[in-house]
Amino acid sequence: MSVFRALVRRELSAFFQGPTGFIIIAAVLFLIGLGFVVVLTGLNGHATPMPVTQVFYGTYFFWLILLLIAPIITMRSFAMERASGTYESLMTAPVGDWEVVLSKFTGALVFYAILWIPLLVCSLVVRLYVGESAVLGPGPMFTSALGILLIGSLYMSMGCFASALTRNQAVAAVSSFAMGAALFFTGFFSYFTGDRSDWISQLARHVSLANHMESFSRGVVDLEATVFFISLTALFLYFTHKVVESRRWK
Amino acid sequence: METPMIEVQHLTKRYGQHVALDAVSFSVGRGEVVGFLGPNGAGKSTTMRILTTFMAATSGTVRVGGDCVFENPMRVRKRLGYMPENNPLPPDLRVGDYLKFRARLKSLANGEGAKRVNVVIEQCGIADVAGRFIGQLSRGYRQRVGMADALLAKPELIVLDEPTAGLDPNQVRSVRKLIRGLAGEHTMLISSHILSEIEMSCDRAVILHQGRLLASGALDVLMAKTNTAVVSEVRAPLADVKAWGEKLALGQAECVEQPDGYVRCRFANATSADAREKIFGSVQERGWPLRELTRQVPSLEDLFVNLTRGKEDGK
Numbered sequence: 246m247s248v249f250r251a252l253v254r255r256e257l258s259a260f261f262q263g264p265t266g267f268i269i270i271a272a273v274l275f276l277i278g279l280g281f282v283v284v285l286t287g288l289n290g291h292a293t294p295m296p297v298t299q300v301f302y303g304t305y306f307f308w309l310i311l312l313l314i315a316p317i318i319t320m321r322s323f324a325m326e327r328a329s330g331t332y333e334s335l336m337t338a339p340v341g342d343w344e345v346v347l348s349k350f351t352g353a354l355v356f357y358a359i360l361w362i363p364l365l366v367c368s369l370v371v372r373l374y375v376g377e378s379a380v381l382g383p384g385p386m387f388t389s390a391l392g393i394l395l396i397g398s399l400y401m402s403m404g405c406f407a408s409a410l411t412r413n414q415a416v417a418a419v420s421s422f423a424m425g426a427a428l429f430f431t432g433f434f435s436y437f438t439g440d441r442s443d444w445i446s447q448l449a450r451h452v453s454l455a456n457h458m459e460s461f462s463r464g465v466v467d468l469e470a471t472v473f474f475i476s477l478t479a480l481f482l483y484f485t486h487k488v489v490e491s492r493r494w495k
Numbered sequence: 496m497e498t499p500m501i502e503v504q505h506l507t508k509r510y511g512q513h514v515a516l517d518a519v520s521f522s523v524g525r526g527e528v529v530g531f532l533g534p535n536g537a538g539k540s541t542t543m544r545i546l547t548t549f550m551a552a553t554s555g556t557v558r559v560g561g562d563c564v565f566e567n568p569m570r571v572r573k574r575l576g577y578m579p580e581n582n583p584l585p586p587d588l589r590v591g592d593y594l595k596f597r598a599r600l601k602s603l604a605n606g607e608g609a610k611r612v613n614v615v616i617e618q619c620g621i622a623d624v625a626g627r628f629i630g631q632l633s634r635g636y637r638q639r640v641g642m643a644d645a646l647l648a649k650p651e652l653i654v655l656d657e658p659t660a661g662l663d664p665n666q667v668r669s670v671r672k673l674i675r676g677l678a679g680e681h682t683m684l685i686s687s688h689i690l691s692e693i694e695m696s697c698d699r700a701v702i703l704h705q706g707r708l709l710a711s712g713a714l715d716v717l718m719a720k721t722n723t724a725v726v727s728e729v730r731a732p733l734a735d736v737k738a739w740g741e742k743l744a745l746g747q748a749e750c751v752e753q754p755d756g757y758v759r760c761r762f763a764n765a766t767s768a769d770a771r772e773k774i775f776g777s778v779q780e781r782g783w784p785l786r787e788l789t790r791q792v793p794s795l796e797d798l799f800v801n802l803t804r805g806k807e808d809g810k
Binding site: 247258335340 | 544547548549550551565568569572573575577578579580581583584585587588596597599600601602644
């Protein structure tokens with residue numbers, strides 16, 4: 246366990262030893278702030294039947310942050326160690342393959358979670374001024390955070406997988422962006438199919454990330470969405486482990 | 496019988512069509528310091544990577560301390576201190592922090608780990624840079640950080656892949672001194688493509704050439720198979736020296752007159768131990784002034800030429 250902790254700490258410290266982590270935080274801070282301003286001016290002081298958290302998903306900012314930032318967070322995880330050769334000293338230390346995979350994933354996820362702290366601050370500010378607890382009650386706030394974390398873990402595991410496949414960070418970033426965007430736009434398709442019940446539109450509805458996030462933002466812990474995110478995360482972590490292991494049977 | 500520290504049997508590694516290692520077998524006993532010798536591309540690093548559980552072999556078995564590297568990689572890794580080729584280190588960490596991190600990976604308990612970090616920092620002479628970022632260190636210091644990491648968990652086996660590559664002569668000397676200091680306590684496998692390097696720090700050598708095992712054994716025995724040249728410079732007429740050279744019967748004697756009246760005479764095959772004694776004695780008898788008498792150490796190429804020639808003759 247202490248080995249795992251040391252690995253996670255190393256992953257996190259890699260973000261903050263150089264400018265990388267701070268640049269990512271600054272970019273996300275800007276996008277969150279901008280998104281929030283757009284939402285608030287859009288409401289223009291009028292009451293809305295939707296919780297503000299849900300309105301935020303309706304803007305592009307949330308998805309922009311997720312699709313663009315996730316590949317940047319995860320691209321270095323395996324690719325950089327491979328390129329610099331430190332992968333060899335890591336994998337010949339008495340550390341298991343699963344420990345390495347899970348620590349890289351956990352490190353990325355923790356950093357991702359840190360990125361969203363400003364959103365929490367924004368929501369608290371609004372809550373302070375609006376005063377109506379119904380708009381931004383602790384329920385929707387909590388489930389929104391849970392949703393952000395769950396969708397984040399899916400994107401982090403996908404990014405780790407992409408990074409494990411290559412020693413080139415740019416290739417890792419582009420391929421994880423492609424996977425993430427493909428998943429996002431497949432779900433987007435469900436807007437066009439409407440209520441039709443053929444298998445394509447059912448599939449599109451089922452993988453629709455926007456649909457899954459919507460229920461979280463309304464304060465509902467959607468079991469289907471939760472299972473969807475957790476199982477896909479597990480699948481990508483399993484793939485990553487297979488890639489890491491493959492050096493021993495290639 | 497005591498199990499050897501390293502036991503390699505019929506180790507073969509193929510990368511697609513390319514055969515990197517072809518049925519290599521050798522073993523290293525406990526406490527031995529063995530040089531792993533071969534030109535670049537001979538398969539040294541590949542063997543080391545398989546030995547340290549980083550890669551799998553295509554076929555053949557490798558055991559470290561009795562445990563198979565493929566079936567029991569964790570037990571092998573716990574016995575092992577390894578410095579990979581080019582000694583990769585994270586540039587963004589401070590030396591002390593890096594070693595503490597590595598101590599945790601190697602499951603040293605907190606107190607024990609901190610103690611060991613201090614010991615290896617002292618041992619490798621990096622106390623004055625312990626607070627600096629690894630990326631800012633010179634190559635010589637980085638090499639010593641890599642060695643400090645290899646030593647951390649007091650491993651039974653230390654594997655160093657080209658520890659002196661790219662260092663200047665002073666740094667080479669300090670790394671060599673460090674290796675010699677460790678020799679008593681650990682089994683060591685050190686790779687190099689420089690013969691004199693191995694000669695100075697190892698008892699035995701395993702020689703690879705194009706993925707095949709060329710020779711393995713005590714260095715002096717291997718060296719005895721090569722022709723050792725002796726050079727002497729005497730002041731005498733060229734014709735006299737030529738005649739003298741042939742009479743000595745130490746292989747072919749090449750004599751070249753120097754501008755200042757001396758004649759430089761190279762005996763190409765002065766392998767016998769008393770060759771220099773013989774030359775000195777006969778020069779003294781003739782009363783010629785002698786200003787140089789040296790044995791030319793054979794290079795790795797000489798050794799290779801001889802070993803490969805020996806193999807072909809045997810066939």
